[in-house]
Amino acid sequence: MEKSYMLISCEMGEEQLLYSQLKEIPEVKNCLVTFGSYDVVAEFETDNQSQMNEVITTKIRKLKKIRSTITLRAMN
Template identity: 80%
Template sequence: MEKAYMLISCEVGEEQSLCSQLKEIPEITNCIITYGSYDVVAEFVTDSPSQINEIITSKIRKLKKIRSTITLRVTN
């Protein structure tokens, strides 16, 4: 099992909409709106590291209104 957190900066006022879109991705286990440098924190779990890369590139980064992301992989 692979786990990661993504810190997301989005366009002003789009936090709720973005969080709703992220929750539709099955691998995302939690999504919270924050305040400060990052607007949303998404937690996701996959079976392999390659699946993390696939989710980031083919699902998350294609969502509109995202300005930037930072992915933090969890290691045991």
């Protein structure tokens, strides 16, 4: 099992839209709108590293209104 957290900065005023889009992705287990340097924090899980890379590159980073991301991979 692979687990990661992503810190996301988005365009101003688009936090709720991005939150809604992230919640529709099955691998996203938790999502929070935050205040500060990052606008949204997403927690997601996959079965393996290959799936993790696919979720990051094809599902999350391609969402519109995202300006930047930082991914933190967690170890169990």
